[in-house]
Amino acid sequence: MAASGWITVVRRRLRPRAAAAVAPASPDDPAATTTGPRPASAPGGKIHELRAGGGLRATAGHLAARARPHRVFLLLLAVGAALRAVAMLGYRPALWFPDSYTYVVTAMRPRPDLVRPAGYSMFLRLLEPFHGFMVVTAVQHLIGLAVGVLLYVTVLRAGGPRWAAALATVPALLDAYQIQLEHLLVSDSLFALLVLGGVVAASRPPTWRSACAAGLLLAAATLTRTAGLPLIGLVTCWLLARAWTSRRGARRRPVVLAGLALVVALVPVGAYAGWFAATYHRFGIVGSNGVFLYSRTMAFADCAVMRPPADLAVLCDPTPPARRPPSQEYIWSATSPVVALPGITFTESTDRLAGRFASLAIRSQPFDYAASVLGEVARTFVWGRPVYPDREIYGYYQFPAESPPPPGRYPATVGAEFAARYERGPIGTRLVEPFAGVMRAYQDVARLPGTVLLLVMLAPPVVVAVRRRRGGRTGTAWTLPWLGSLALLAIPAATAQFDYRYVLPAVPLACLAAALVARGGEPRRGRPAGSANFE
Structure with a gap:
């Protein structure tokens, strides 16, 4: 055979081996898992790096494609997270409410409290090893973001449209008063x-x-x-x-x-x-139900109508109901008849006596009680935000323009000592500009007006009624969240009094109900198998 023929045969035999040496190992090739990664200097190392880079780009592209349908909600979530970061930078480490000090005392000295259950205090106790109230506010802001995520996912799993799911999260994520409430050391966000x-x-x-x-x-x-x-x-x-x-x-x-x-x-x-x-x-979870209900009835109770026995008559107030202070003053003010009784306000005997007075007032004046409760609930739905119950409490729900002074009342001063032990340092709120100013300006314009909340509450029953009149099918997914939001608005008005911070936990349920009714009577097509149908 000629020399040229031998050369041709050798080339044919060597060509597959050379190709195998250059080609990158297949992920399914067993040899690829035993020989280890090829060094970059080896033949084909650069190609392996290029393929790895292409895999990362493919993964990023896949994630971007998955996120693209949810871009509106992700934008709302990002803005909500940024606002909460600004609040943490502007008000360090936290904002204080009168109840905050009681919560801290119970956290540092675990025992049931007569006025408030200890759940939030145990939450503080779990975070106590970090020795920082800034950690507490950070977790509470994460809780606020989690509420938005849970709303969005719930609506989608129920077959609701994405626009309704995203819209339902706006108050939870962007309402300035919601963000401020998360920065307060109170139980409402949890x-x-x-x-x-x-x-x-x-x-x-x-x-x-x-x-x-x-x-x-x-x-x-x-x-x-x-x-x-x-x-x-x-x-x-x-x-x-x-x-x-x-x-x-x-x-x-x-x-x-x-x-x-x-x-x-x-x-x-x-x-x-x-x-x-x-x-x-x-037996109970608090020891103040009678006193709080007594304070609620003092908005209308008339002893001339009630004709109480002698032991209850000591709790009467001769001041005409129209000129009486807000209900909470009958719990904390030294001039309150129940506070003037011997011993602390929440002893078993005092609480039972106040409960009996409240029960008699409700039985004697049922229509006055109903009108008073409806009047308190109606405060939820006004367009503005009038000062109530007084300037001091109202001010706690605003981002302050200057550092709040230390507590002056005795129980709060004791709580401040425990709080300093919790923090292992000073607990005063430090304002840092311009971040604090940004949040104050934002709070002036970004809130859910009460009238809009009323429309959100009315939307589900109205939409369902219209659909039924037209012969369309309606689901029941909205019913439980709607009833839950209504209960959260009515319970404080019936047992204590209206307070702005009591409204905010009801808002996510109301928005969830409104978003669920937007889906109509049938689940959206293409919903993943096993997802909730809420029927």
């Missing part, structure tokens, strides 16, 4: 997330997991604020109603799950009540 989570869990298709989650979350909400206790009954009734509307042969399981949710909720609440009884020798 309470709002727990209530929202419990309602969402109860709205999911009934399983033992969803029933247990709803019960535990609402129990935690109750031990954070007593306004959560009626919601346990509301959710139980909702689950039983769903059982009633089920097919006759399929009712047993929903009834069992409703009982499971109730038991899971009442076990921790009952355990806390046992702790309270061991401490104060009376």
Whole structure:
């Protein structure tokens, strides 16, 4: 064979080996997992790096494609996070409310409090190893963002449109008063997330997991604020109603799950009540229900109409109801008849006496009581934000223009000492410009007016009524969140008085109800299998 022929044969035999040496290893090639990565200097190393870079770009492109449909919500979430960062930079480490000091005392010296359950104090206790109230406010701001995320995901999983899901998150993410409330050392932000989570869990298709989650979350909400206790009954009734509307042969399981949710909720609440009884020798989760209800009835109570017995007559106020101060003054003011009684205000005997007076007032003047409650609820829906109940309390809900002074009342001064131990340093609020000024300016323009909240509350029943009149199908997904928001607005007005910070935990539920009614009667096509149908 000629020399040229031998050369041709050799080239043909060597060509596949050379190609294999240059070609990068396939991810499915077993040899690729045993020989290890090829050094960059080896033949094909540059090609391997290029393929790796291409993989990162492909992953980034995939994530961008997944996020693109949610770009409006992601923008709202980013703006909300930025505003909260500005608040943390402007007001360090936190803003204080009169209740804050009591919460800190209970956190540092765990025992049930007579006025407030200890759930929020235990939250503070969990964060105590960090020795910084700035950590507390950071977590509370994350809670505020989590409320927005939970709203958005819940609406989408229920088949709602993205525009409605994003719109429902706007008050939770961007309302300046919501951000300011998260910066206050009070229980309302934590309470709002727990209530929202419990309602969402109860709205999911009934399983033992969803029933247990709803019960535990609402129990935690109750031990954070007593306004959560009626919601346990509301959710139980909702689950039983769903059982009633089920097919006759399929009712047993929903009834069992409703009982499971109730038991899971009442076990921790009952355990806390046992702790309270061991401490104060009376059963309950607080020891002030009678005094607070007494203060509520003093807005209308007329002893000439009530004709109380002698032991209750000491709690009468001769001042005409129209000239009396806001209800809360009958709890804390030294001139209040109940405060003037011997001993502390929240002794068992005083609380029972005040409760009896309140019960008599409601039975004697039921229409006056109803009108007073409706009047307090109506304060929620005014367009402006008038000063109420007084200038001092109203001022706590504003980003201040100067550092607040230290507390002056005795219980708060004791709490301030415990707070300094918690912080391991001074606890005064330090203002840092221009960040503080940015938040003050933002609070002047960015809030949810009460009248808009009223429209949000009216939207679900009105839309459902219109659809039914036209013969269209309507779902029931909106019902439980709507009832929950209504309860959160009515409970304080019926048992204490209206307060601006009591409104904010009800807003996410109202927005959720309005967003869920936007989806119509049928789930959106293409919803992932197993997602919640809320029916």
